[in-house]
Amino acid sequence: MLLGSGELGKEFVIACQRLGQYIIAVDAYPDAPAMQVAHEYEVIDMLDGEALDKIIAKHQPDIIVPEIEAIRTERLYDYEKQGIKIVPSAKAANYTMNRKAIRDLAAIEVGVKTANYRYATSYEELKTGVEVCGMPCVVKPLMSSSGKGQSVIKTQADIEKAWRYALEGSRGDVLEVIVEEFVDFDYEITLLTLTQENGQTLFCPPIGHRQERGDYQESWQPMPMQEARLKEAQKMAADVTAALGGSGIWGVEFFIGKDGVYFSELSPRPHDTGMVTLGNTQNLSEFELHARAVLNIPVKEITLERNGASAVVLAESTGLKYPSYTGLSAAASYPNSAFIIFGKPATRPYRRMALALTFGKDPVAELVKKAQTIARLIKVE
Numbered sequence: 001m002l003l004g005s006g007e008l009g010k011e012f013v014i015a016c017q018r019l020g021q022y023i024i025a026v027d028a029y030p031d032a033p034a035m036q037v038a039h040e041y042e043v044i045d046m047l048d049g050e051a052l053d054k055i056i057a058k059h060q061p062d063i064i065v066p067e068i069e070a071i072r073t074e075r076l077y078d079y080e081k082q083g084i085k086i087v088p089s090a091k092a093a094n095y096t097m098n099r100k101a102i103r104d105l106a107a108i109e110v111g112v113k114t115a116n117y118r119y120a121t122s123y124e125e126l127k128t129g130v131e132v133c134g135m136p137c138v139v140k141p142l143m144s145s146s147g148k149g150q151s152v153i154k155t156q157a158d159i160e161k162a163w164r165y166a167l168e169g170s171r172g173d174v175l176e177v178i179v180e181e182f183v184d185f186d187y188e189i190t191l192l193t194l195t196q197e198n199g200q201t202l203f204c205p206p207i208g209h210r211q212e213r214g215d216y217q218e219s220w221q222p223m224p225m226q227e228a229r230l231k232e233a234q235k236m237a238a239d240v241t242a243a244l245g246g247s248g249i250w251g252v253e254f255f256i257g258k259d260g261v262y263f264s265e266l267s268p269r270p271h272d273t274g275m276v277t278l279g280n281t282q283n284l285s286e287f288e289l290h291a292r293a294v295l296n297i298p299v300k301e302i303t304l305e306r307n308g309a310s311a312v313v314l315a316e317s318t319g320l321k322y323p324s325y326t327g328l329s330a331a332a333s334y335p336n337s338a339f340i341i342f343g344k345p346a347t348r349p350y351r352r353m354a355l356a357l358t359f360g361k362d363p364v365a366e367l368v369k370k371a372q373t374i375a376r377l378i379k380v381e
Contacts, residue, residue, distance in 0.1 A: 001059060002026060003046055004067030005034030007342040007352070008270045008287075011278065012065070013037045015291040024059050027068075031345040034067075046071045056084070063087060063294060067269055069097045069143055087294050088195060088246025092268045095244060099142045099178050102266055110243050112236045112263045115255075117180035123163045129179035130159055136182040139163070140214075141170035150214035152182065183262050185255035189223050190273040193237040193250045194289050197296045201238050204282060204289075205304045206230060208364070209273040213350060218371060219273040220309040220364040221281045225256060232261040240266060249274075249290040272352075273310075278340065279357040281308035306359050309367035311375035313339075313354035315347035320380065323347055325354065327377040334374055336360040353380050 002009050005025040010033035013023050017037065025038035028045055035041035040059075044051040049072040056064075056079060064079060065087040076090040086093060095101040100119060107114045118129035119142075130137055130153055139162040141149040149169020151162045166177045188211075192204035208223030209216045237252040240263065251271025253264040274286040283303045284292070292299050315323070322345055331339050341354045356374035358367040 001056070001061035001064050002034055002038070002067055003064060003071050005032035005038070005041070006067065007033050007340075007344075007355075008272065008275075009034035009067040010037055010342065011275075011285070011287040012067070012270060012290055015285070015287040016294075019291055019295060019297070021291075021295070024055075024061065026055065028070075029345070031343075033342050033344060036343055048072070049075050065269070065294060066093045066097070071097065073097045085294075086246070087290075088241075088248035088250070088268050089244065092241075092244035092246050096266055096268045097143060099140060099265070100176065103178065105243060106240050106263050106266070110239050112240060113260060114263050115180040115183045117178055119176055119178055120163075121176045123160060126163050126177065126179060127159055133179055133181040137179055138182055139166050139177055139179050141166045142176045142178060143170055148214070149177075153179075183255045183257055185257040185262070187223065187225075188253065188255050188264065189225070189233065190219070190271050191233050191237050191252045191254060192271065192274050192277075192286050192289075193234075193241055193252050194293060194299060194302065195241050195247050195250065196293055196298060197247050198298050200298075201241065202299060202302050203234050203237065204274075204277070204286070204302050206233070207271075207273050207276060215350070215352070216273050216312070218309060218311045218368050219276045220368050221276045221307070222304060222364070224364075229256055229261055236261065236263050244268070247293040247296065249286050249293060275340075275355055276308050276310040276357070278355075279306075279308040279310070279338065279359040281306055281359060307362060307364050307367055308357065308359040309364055309371040310358075311356045311368070311371035312352050313356065313375050313378045313380065314349075315351045315353050315380045316349060318348045320347040321345065323353070323380045326379045326381055331356065331374045331377045334358070334370065336362075337370065337374055339374060339378060347380060354378055 005027035023038040025034040073094040080090040120126035149166040190207040194202040205222035209219040251267040255262040277285040
């Protein structure tokens with residue numbers, strides 16, 4: 001059973017189907033992307049614990065795979081006690097759905113390097129946190145995704161706006177934010193980390209990415225970086241995932257600065273920036289790796305097969321139902337490229353609707369430009 005059925009979930013379902021699995025896709029709205037390729041689906045509010053209990057009892061899944069944050073994750077401990085496998089584990093899902101739990105685990109329990117941070121449950125507490133962290137600083141809801149509710153405070157006038165925006169972007173019923181110092185970093189990476197039941201932890205080649213409004217716009221693999229910095233990030237990723245436990249792919253985000261590597265965030269599932277691996281940049285995509293880890297099929301190595309880049313196609317307006325796409329013939333005219341349409345049933349501004357992929361021996365900077373060009377050709381209408 002897949003809890004959350006967006007475009008990442010859809011690719012995971014496809015990977016599982018190729019391994020003979022029977023999938024029930026769950027989300028809060030009908031016709032979600034993963035529902036289109038699953039055997040069955042359920043439409044519920046996953047923050048409703050009773051509704052979640054009912055569909056678990058109805059379908060009696062062997063495995064539950066959370067794909068989004070807005071889930072009553074504390075229920076997963078009970079399902080785990082019932083003998084259902086939670087991916088990667090109930091603890092991992094519960095901790096990583098809330099920035100407070102994962103940041104405290106990383107900074108305090110594991111002891112990895114992070115930006116200075118404070119929490120706030122009120123506007124007054126936010127002001128105090130800003131004083132501690134200094135300006136500029138970043139404010140994020142404790143529970144959100146795709147950059148929703150995230151903003152940068154540069155002046156005193158920004159504090160109240162940031163507080164309101166964070167609450168508007170918060171998912172679930174957690175009305176608390178984290179404020180953290182602005183790290184002077186050179187670049188940021190996603191380090192896809194594979195944990196397995198056989199105990200072997202593997203790392204994908206690092207992925208670079210660019211964000212706007214807290215959401216990724218382009219990603220590329222590999223991200224050129226110093227070997228010492230990469231080893232530092234791998235050690236942090238291994239330590240944090242080991243503390244959480246379980247098997248699966250993890251999207252571990254880092255800031256790489258002049259004074260070292262800073263742990264940023266972690267997702268216990270395929271990462272949006274990792275969609276670049278759908279261009280066969282690796283011997284196995286992040287979704288194929290996740291499926292194998294879930295099913296305890298050992299992966300012996302992860303190899304870089306070719307360079308690659310991805311660029312997103314965004315909707316511009318709200319309210320389009322089952323939109324059409326133009327520009328596909330022009331987009332398809334580029335060699336060593338591909339595009340994927342997610343099949344989302346409705347639009348809203350900046351919603352990710354499709355993806356352009358480029359790949360080959362060209363430098364990643366050139367592949368990014370090519371992916372951007374292809375993405376601009378595809379229009380959501």
